[in-house]
Amino acid sequence: MAAPDTASADTVAQRPTPESCGLPVSEGISWLELMAADSRPAPEVLTTPSYQNRGSTPIAAARYTSEHFAQLERERMWPRVWQFAAREEDLPEPGDYVVYENAGRSFLISRQDDGTVRAMHNVCLHRGRKLRTEDGSADRFVCPFHGFAWNKDGSFNHMPCKWDFAHLDENKLALPAVEVGQWGGYIFLREEPGGPSLEEFLAPLPDHFKRWRHEECVTAMWVGKEVPANWKVTAEAFMEAWHTVVTHPQLLPFTGDCNSAYWTWGDHVNVNLVPFGTMSPHLDPAGKSEQWIVDQFVKYNGRSGDNYDTAADPYAVEVPEGMTAREALGAKMRAAYTAQTGYDHDHATDAELLDALVYNVFPNFAPWGGFMPNIVYRWRPGKTPDTCIMEVRILMRVKKGEKHPRGVPMKFLRLDQKWTEAPELGILGDVFEQDMDNLPYVQEGLHASKTGKVQLGNYQEIRLRQFQQTLDQYLGIPEGSDGAAA
Secondary structure (H helix, E strand, C coil): CCCCCCCCHHHHHCCCCHHHHCCCCCCCCCHHHHHHCCCCCCCHHHCCCCCCCCCCCCEEHHHHCCHHHHHHHHHHHHHHCCEEEEEHHHCCCCCEEEEEEECCEEEEEEECCCCCEEEEECCCCCCCCCCCCCCEECCEEECCCCCCEEECCCCEEECCCHHHHCCCCHHHCCCCEEEEEEECCEEEEECCCCCCCHHHHHCCHHHHCCCCCHHHEEEEEEEEEEECCCHHHHHHCCCCCCCHHHHCHHHHHHECHHHCEEEEECCCEEEEEECECCCCCCCCCCCCCHHHHHHHHHHHCCCCCCCCCHHHCCCCCCCCCCCCHHHHHHHHHHHHHHHHHCCCCCCCCHHHHHCEEEEEECCCEEEECCCCCEEEEEEEECCCCCCEEEEEEEEEECCCCCCCCCCCCCEEECCCCCHHHCHHHCHHHHHHHHHHCCHHHHHHHHHHCCCCEECCCCCCCHHHHHHHHHHHHHHCCCCCCCCCCC
């Protein structure tokens, strides 16, 4: 589908139909038209749709509530997927290690003397105690129970009362290892060997992110929270933007919610491209100028008061005559990010400086693209199907020529705490709380459902459909079923 040269009313009216191009026509200006109107040439990764109709089969509600289904996930899916487990800056020095836990397993991810990373199961082979419960630094992992010890590469080091274990072969006492993969500053592990390489699993993500260079970033903020909803319910709430009109109405003055694009690739990767600096088609445009859009953006971000400095605020823009809010904001952000990072951003599109380019890698890793501080989501199942852990990292680019600092540790919020109790998240905390107002009642509703079915839209929820179909493949069950026959 070729993008038109302009975003005129005539162009909008003449856009190809869904039947002619395989893509739905949203209200207002489409994502591709916004890219055509960008102040910089948009890269192919933002202008090449990837969409296929995946059917309309309903999803069994029990997938979100059943302990049997959660057990299938633990046995058949989690051990066989590449899981985002840590960032490089979480363990920068030899001996640094991270405890990563998910779906009933516990792992140690350890930096070696040569700079490589190894991962192993975090369980003493004597009586089964976890060797470590918190991140730290050590050349040996000594069990706090009886003193069995392993080197940081997982090889066996020492046992007390060796005379009483003549039946054990020290050469066979290495901690069980897991596969490790590294890309873009992220560290992944896979419990069971075999299957696609990390590069194959992530494709086309590495090609897309070459422009955005997450390996130059460091974790500047990291907040985790226990959520009273299934991990899939929670993750899926961040796979579409069209709930904005009801759940996040304060964003509508500067968010093109239904101008968003939803694309998928293969089984594991998808994206939601949400434009900012443009007004939602759900609002009446009468009397609302491009300057009004910017002013609403500034107001929402809380920039006001007696000490407010417009010169220091990249969002405080006077929109010149004939320029759009997106162009004006893009120009200001382009200059601000160049000054902050030391990298030239002249080539960066307005979209890459402003928009939510929200990628998702099956099953639970969602990094934002673009040049702004990048959000990274991760979701992990809780102790029951009715809870999960959601994590939000904010990555900031390290200034050109400066050494990468160690990443910040995670701040954890309990079930009874609010996202707004992590002030470092800023306005994101308020947005997440609006989502939390829905999620517990989604979980309760799934338990109470009379039909036992969840229905998905064919385009705006195509990412959810791909996610569920890929899960079916790993579990070896019919599409959308509750897995009861497995």
